[in-house]
Amino acid sequence: MNLPTLTSADFFPMLPAIIMVVGACILLLSEVFLSAHSSRGYQAVLTAITAVIAGVVALKMVFEPAREVFLGFGALDPFSSFLTFVVCVALALATLTSAGFLRKRGAERGEFYALMLFATAGMSLLAISNELITLFVNLEVLSISTYALTSFLRRGTRPSEAGFKYFILGAFSSAVLLYGAALLYGATGTTHLTGMVLPLANAVRTNPALVYTGALLVAAGFAFKVAAVPFHMWTPDVYEGAPTPVTALMSAGVKAAAFAALVRVFVTVGPGLDPQLPLTLFSTLALLTMVAGNLLAIPQRNVKRMLAYSSIAHAGYLLLGVAALFATAPGEAFSLLGSTSLGTTATPQAVARAEALRGILFYLLAYTVTAVGAFGVVSVLERREDEERGTAWDLERFSGLAQRRPGWAFAMAAFMLSLAGIPPTVGFLGKLLIFRSAVDAGLIGLTIIAVLSSAAGVYYYLRVVVYMYMRPVPEGAHALERNWMTEFALVVSTVAVVVLGIAPGPVTEWLVQAGHLLGR
Amino acid sequence: MLSLLIFFPLVGVLVMYLLPKRVGRTVATVTSGVELALAGVMALLIDWSRGGVLQLEERVAWVPTLGASYHVAVDGLSVPLILLTALLTFLSLLYSGVEEERPPTFHAMFLVMETALIGLFSTQDLLLFYLFWEASLVPMYFIIGVWGHADRVKAALKFFLFTRLGGLALLLAILGLYLGVEPHTFDIPTLVRAQPYAGTSTAAALILLCFLIAFGIKLPVVPLHTWLPDAHTDAPTEGSVLLAGVLLKMGGYGLVRLALPTVGDMLAEWALVLAILAVVSGLYGAAVAMAQEDLKRLVAYSSVNHMAYVLLAVAVAAMLGAGSEARQAALTGAMYQLVAHGLTTGALFFLVGMIARRAGTREISKLSGLWGAVPVLGTVLAVVMFASLGLPGLAHFAAEVQIVLGALAVWWWAAAGMLLAVLLTTAMFVWTLQRVLMGRSDGLKGLKDLSAREGVTAAALLVLLVVLGIFPGPLAKLIEGATEQVRAAVLTRR
Numbered sequence A: 001m002n003l004p005t006l007t008s009a010d011f012f013p014m015l016p017a018i019i020m021v022v023g024a025c026i027l028l029l030s031e032v033f034l035s036a037h038s039s040r041g042y043q044a045v046l047t048a049i050t051a052v053i054a055g056v057v058a059l060k061m062v063f064e065p066a067r068e069v070f071l072g073f074g075a076l077d078p079f080s081s082f083l084t085f086v087v088c089v090a091l092a093l094a095t096l097t098s099a100g101f102l103r104k105r106g107a108e109r110g111e112f113y114a115l116m117l118f119a120t121a122g123m124s125l126l127a128i129s130n131e132l133i134t135l136f137v138n139l140e141v142l143s144i145s146t147y148a149l150t151s152f153l154r155r156g157t158r159p160s161e162a163g164f165k166y167f168i169l170g171a172f173s174s175a176v177l178l179y180g181a182a183l184l185y186g187a188t189g190t191t192h193l194t195g196m197v198l199p200l201a202n203a204v205r206t207n208p209a210l211v212y213t214g215a216l217l218v219a220a221g222f223a224f225k226v227a228a229v230p231f232h233m234w235t236p237d238v239y240e241g242a243p244t245p246v247t248a249l250m251s252a253g254v255k256a257a258a259f260a261a262l263v264r265v266f267v268t269v270g271p272g273l274d275p276q277l278p279l280t281l282f283s284t285l286a287l288l289t290m291v292a293g294n295l296l297a298i299p300q301r302n303v304k305r306m307l308a309y310s311s312i313a314h315a316g317y318l319l320l321g322v323a324a325l326f327a328t329a330p331g332e333a334f335s336l337l338g339s340t341s342l343g344t345t346a347t348p349q350a351v352a353r354a355e356a357l358r359g360i361l362f363y364l365l366a367y368t369v370t371a372v373g374a375f376g377v378v379s380v381l382e383r384r385e386d387e388e389r390g391t392a393w394d395l396e397r398f399s400g401l402a403q404r405r406p407g408w409a410f411a412m413a414a415f416m417l418s419l420a421g422i423p424p425t426v427g428f429l430g431k432l433l434i435f436r437s438a439v440d441a442g443l444i445g446l447t448i449i450a451v452l453s454s455a456a457g458v459y460y461y462l463r464v465v466v467y468m469y470m471r472p473v474p475e476g477a478h479a480l481e482r483n484w485m486t487e488f489a490l491v492v493s494t495v496a497v498v499v500l501g502i503a504p505g506p507v508t509e510w511l512v513q514a515g516h517l518l519g520r
Numbered sequence B: 001m002l003s004l005l006i007f008f009p010l011v012g013v014l015v016m017y018l019l020p021k022r023v024g025r026t027v028a029t030v031t032s033g034v035e036l037a038l039a040g041v042m043a044l045l046i047d048w049s050r051g052g053v054l055q056l057e058e059r060v061a062w063v064p065t066l067g068a069s070y071h072v073a074v075d076g077l078s079v080p081l082i083l084l085t086a087l088l089t090f091l092s093l094l095y096s097g098v099e100e101e102r103p104p105t106f107h108a109m110f111l112v113m114e115t116a117l118i119g120l121f122s123t124q125d126l127l128l129f130y131l132f133w134e135a136s137l138v139p140m141y142f143i144i145g146v147w148g149h150a151d152r153v154k155a156a157l158k159f160f161l162f163t164r165l166g167g168l169a170l171l172l173a174i175l176g177l178y179l180g181v182e183p184h185t186f187d188i189p190t191l192v193r194a195q196p197y198a199g200t201s202t203a204a205a206l207i208l209l210c211f212l213i214a215f216g217i218k219l220p221v222v223p224l225h226t227w228l229p230d231a232h233t234d235a236p237t238e239g240s241v242l243l244a245g246v247l248l249k250m251g252g253y254g255l256v257r258l259a260l261p262t263v264g265d266m267l268a269e270w271a272l273v274l275a276i277l278a279v280v281s282g283l284y285g286a287a288v289a290m291a292q293e294d295l296k297r298l299v300a301y302s303s304v305n306h307m308a309y310v311l312l313a314v315a316v317a318a319m320l321g322a323g324s325e326a327r328q329a330a331l332t333g334a335m336y337q338l339v340a341h342g343l344t345t346g347a348l349f350f351l352v353g354m355i356a357r358r359a360g361t362r363e364i365s366k367l368s369g370l371w372g373a374v375p376v377l378g379t380v381l382a383v384v385m386f387a388s389l390g391l392p393g394l395a396h397f398a399a400e401v402q403i404v405l406g407a408l409a410v411w412w413w414a415a416a417g418m419l420l421a422v423l424l425t426t427a428m429f430v431w432t433l434q435r436v437l438m439g440r441s442d443g444l445k446g447l448k449d450l451s452a453r454e455g456v457t458a459a460a461l462l463v464l465l466v467v468l469g470i471f472p473g474p475l476a477k478l479i480e481g482a483t484e485q486v487r488a489a490v491l492t493r494r
Helices: A008-032 A041-061 A078-104 A110-128 A132-150 A157-188 A193-206 A208-225 A234-241 A244-272 A276-297 A303-327 A348-381 A406-420 A426-440 A444-470 A484-502 A505-514 B002-018 B021-045 B078-095 B104-122 B126-135 B137-147 B152-180 B188-194 B202-218 B227-234 B237-247 B249-262 B264-290 B295-319 B325-359 B375-388 B395-408 B412-437 B452-470 B473-489
Strands: A067-069 A074-076 B055-063 B068-074
Touching (some): A008 A041, A008 A067, A008 A074, A008 A110, A041 A078, A074 A078, A074 A110, A078 A110, A078 A244, A078 A348, A078 A484, A078 A505, A110 A132, A110 A244, A132 A157, A132 A244, A157 A193, A157 A208, A157 A234, A208 A244, A208 A276, A234 A303, A244 A276, A244 A303, A276 A303, A276 A444, A303 A348, A303 A426, A303 A444, A348 A426, A406 A426, A406 A484, A426 A444, A426 B152, A444 B152, B002 B021, B002 B055, B002 B104, B021 B055, B021 B078, B021 B104, B055 B126, B068 B078, B068 B104, B068 B126, B078 B104, B078 B237, B078 B325, B078 B473, B104 B126, B104 B249, B126 B152, B126 B249, B137 B152, B137 B237, B152 B249, B188 B249, B202 B264, B227 B295, B237 B295, B249 B295, B249 B325, B249 B473, B264 B412, B295 B395, B295 B412, B325 B375, B325 B395, B325 B452, B325 B473, B375 B395, B375 B412, B375 B452, B395 B412
Antiparallel strands (some): A067 A074, B055 B068
């Protein structure tokens, strides 16, 4: 029997994930030598440094040519490398806000950071998965870590409720995804995405019901992970109940990784399907998600819940970008098959598709720096005592913040404007890129709805600004503790939000590369 | 030079925050004074006889992968509005010394807005245009929401939501233009030369619709005007001055700079509807102003009336082919109207602010005999109101006459409708003057007349109103050079 040979080149795309796993192991090991009262300040710093190193490595990999690795189980391409960079940014920023958060609650433990690292390693691996079983395993690595993180603070009912809810619904959605994958395997006889295209095209003719059920179930599984309407029900409760830095990592990182997998699966096997199917599917999801996310966020007085609904709305804009991927590619079904290198004939559709991919990636980066920053501000304002009563995240918390902590208020205002997509913030450039590819793809009606719903979104983002700048400081407001790590994360996010909005500079260079998905 | 002009106010903001709080206002005022001087230097540097040529051009790559560049240049359309912005910002900051003490942030907002507005009027890149368009919105939102009058938070939110909706429509229109040319570019001169949407098509109609929503909200045109009275009334005096004096001009400028040269043929197709809307706005603005009890609201509604002329002029210009005298008259009139309205309405809001601060009320019924109590203030108010109703020899007359003459060449009824609106405005202002200035001044005894600071503010605007009214020549010539270019850009019709 011939054993397949693996070379170090096969492990290369896993490098960021390996770095993060090593970091996690160091953290877990070092925890053994600490007593309950030892200082654990180094843990957040170590995690952040690990994340930064992994991120830098991922950025270097953006310039690697796209190729299949691990006998086709993995795909190294600029798209996945840039996405790994995005999740590393999310991890670094979320970690920096964790230290102060956990210390206030006396819950600073190495496991927390290790779980964050494992989850992010899972995200990175999910982005390079090119085979359905691998994809499923990595999705579970990521999910199980986040289930544990969600209920990490065991005091009170909310974290357990959130963790349990997330676990039950998450397991259900994983099963749905797996079932869909099994159906696709049944229809095609392979689980390799690239190898699936030709058999799929035959199966569509012979047994369409099987193929479409499988594709729909896989899409539903992903829709759950990215919190697309109508699979979003878990989001507000879980986001509210989870520790705020974990919520930040979930809303930015988990969503980015799930989008990466979704894009890879459907773009790769897309040519084997009727192109109308993914287009209709993602257009419908985008429409529902944008409208519902924005409308449901409007009545929220709880800022953390509002950000949860806002994260749903942003998933909607991203789905608009995903829909644009498919609208641009009718008819090119088999032309690019088998060409796994860059620089093949660039049809207009391929160019447009690369633009749409860049739009999605930039939007994910923009959303990451903004949302993690916003959750960071939320986390410094909350107190454990108020959590059970549910007032920890009330809008009132933000009253007069501009007078008490002008820096925090300015940062939060920048994040809110960025989430609302107002220039000169990064959120605007993200929306611009997404809307551009949507208009280019001919999705005019959907883009107009996106524009209208994001106009509605301005209302609830601005309300936070109103409270910070136009309300007096409430009487008996508790003191606001400062924490240098959190404030450092806020400064980094704010600078990123403004600078990337005015001069995206080098990021656009990486993005030019990152528009290349393996084989496309 | 232009970059210095655009970003100098931001330097002032930086200095303000480095120095102690109490000198904040002084630093801001000095900054805006220097900025006004810089704008003056800019006006001297350009060639006034070649208003149609882009001058003082600067261009550097910005987001090359997107086809967006930092491209700024001025022509006859932008120079008057830049000067107006610099002047009104300076006067607002100068005037703010008579109002209650305000934190440095308040004055910083004006400087930030000045950068955004001057940037908007001088950019030749659509993405940059959009950037500045939205950037001007945020400071005004804070000015109204934090330092406004009674119902400020609601008014600020309404203002923000309306203009944001318009901004998003503008973004769609810009994307449409951007995708219309190969290779994709945001460069305005390139787009105008390429004419991707000449003739009538669904795409052109969609783009025009988006432009009309964006600029119609800003201008504002009935029925998109409902944010205006609240925002103007509840903004602090300095905020109202800039809001009415400059921010409304963004709508008119956008129509002439972007809509007319790019989707001119489609605009001609819809011109009739726009003309009807313009006449309705003109009549409605004047009539509703007459019914107002609050002096500030009255001035606010009179803006709806004045801005209607601009829309009418654009509709007329779209209808008339190249080379027509009437077209030229209408467009030049429109730009002139923007400047004249900036000056008169700016002055009116200053004066209303001065009156309200003295009398403690803006209700017309409680303000009688102003002339007897404060003769200088009363006289200035009378002159400015006469200017606003279009008295010959003052700035508005030159503008409105040209627009009505232009309209006469296309639709006689539109000209007639506008004349009726002039009549209504005249009646409205004269009646207001009668109620406010004449009569017994029992309630207003012992009020102080204009202070030196207020006097300078009012006098500067008054002098300009008279000068522009009597010698419209040089400015009109500069604008004409530019409007000829706009005309040349519309190529293919009929």
